[in-house]
Amino acid sequence: MRSRSWYAPMRMSDGSVELVIVPGPGAVPVRRTLAKMVTTIGADARADVRLTTVARHWAVVKRRGDRLEVRLLESGDAHVLAPGARLEVDGVVLERPSGPADAPAEDDAERLPVASLALALGDAGAPDEALEALLAELMKATGADSGALILREQGDYSVPLARDRRGRPLEEGGELLSDTLVRDVLERGEAVCVTDAPAHARYGQIPSVAALELRSVLCVPMVLGGTTMGAVFLGKRGGRARFADHHASDLRVIASMVLPLLAQLRRASGRGGDAEYLLVGEHPSMAEVRRLVQKVGPSSLSVLVLGDTGTGKEMVARALHHASPRAGREMVALNCSAVPESLLGAELFGAKKGAYTGAVADRKGVIERADGSTLFLDEVGDMPAAMQAALLRVLEERRVTRLGDGEARAVDFRLVAATHKDLAAEVEAGRFRRDLLFRLQELTLHLPSLSERGEDVLLLASLFLRQAEKELGLPPHAMAPAAEKALMRHSWPGNVRELKAAMRRAALLCEGEAITPADLQLGAARPSVPPGAGELDLPLAEARERFVADYVQRVLDAHEGNREAAAAALGISLRTLYRHLS
Structure with missing residues (x-):
């Protein structure tokens, strides 16, 4: 028996032909029955098939009998789509279905509940819980007898999650580690769907098919930009077992939503634990930050985190705290630039009742409150000179005295400080104490700007989009290829904080199924001259x-x-x- 192809044709008594259109990677495929002789495709509102990811007048599809011709209007190129042919232009895939004449009944199955699955992902408490719930729901929706989540590692891969249809651990899941089908999907970044697996020339004798007694197999990659991070593997037993055509396309959409969780689970598959969940990113610079966090986290060394505003310095502090023996107590944080100079001493060291106007009771400062935990001082470079000297004494003596009090109290805390300033230059300028800098930088961590992190932009954009959709009660969206290009081109002066704001804005503005560059609003024009520049009579x-x-x-x-x-x-x-x- 031959394995069927992705899309089974539909027999139409009126002679019309079906066309499958995938607007972009991870987007939901659109099926159109071409009953007209000429069908227009483009972003224009009057187009027969409207795609917001392409030009207004993008292509024309001409039908003469069973012959389909696609003409691209900008270049004038013409392509004939024979049954089973596939054309990819500008990130859009046009495919004319083909396959055995007896399309299986599963093709009429309901679409996967993408929206409810997205909500289920957001409701779970941790990435591993979310992915386990997702796998269970996918198996239920597709009727799969077995399922697994596969993580791609450097030069290899692992199977951290494998279940049977009853939710029990799949004892044969280890067979996937030597699976030709899985390796094909991970290396090529393309999905594989096989109907009659035992009869397949390449996959008929692979370990997973034999050990799990599978008849039908569906394996879909999870792709970030040009990198395949993992895959979802589903299998069915029995003669009736076939996956519906749309299961693969629906899984691609769901896979794009899973990418942030997958990145976190990849980190947790090592020794990182909860600390790794806070530092999502696949760029080598972030891998180095994670390595240092895990190595230094368990120690009591003071750490100085350097990076531009919005790069996530507090997340690094929290990761260090979670990786330390002090993780059982809450981290205490203070932004030194957010507190007026007159109040900063009381915030840091505490105050005795009556020490100043308004001190109606004894109060602890953040140093005292951090006893037994971690103290994070953000923007420490903005600390006044007098406070620098007092902080240095606390670090040297490990004792703190409240304002207006003569009693010194012992404190045991781990200090993590952060700044966007060049403290060495501040020392040379006389604005920061050299001896305090030595105390702060027992270890220094440098955080890269977002523009230096490559495809991490897309990974974080997906994470923030999922968060925004959950918080704002919005349906899930895919990301149009043009939007991904816009994200990668932007310079991100506001770093991660700016990206998060952009994705929240896009989630609200998007009126279709996919986020577009217009939804992101990254190219908004800025004034070329400052206000008042035209008023040349101003002093x-x-x-x-x-x-x-x-x-x-x-x-x-x-x-x-x-x-x-x-x-x-x-x-x-x-x-x-x-x-x-x-």
């Missing part, structure tokens, strides 16, 4: 004041109203930011 001081106020406001808008983050990005104190906005 210089007033023109400068207007420009600064406008610039500060735009930076604040870019950080979604987060005044602390905006002040850090501008390199000014929170008090100075308020002054410019007043």
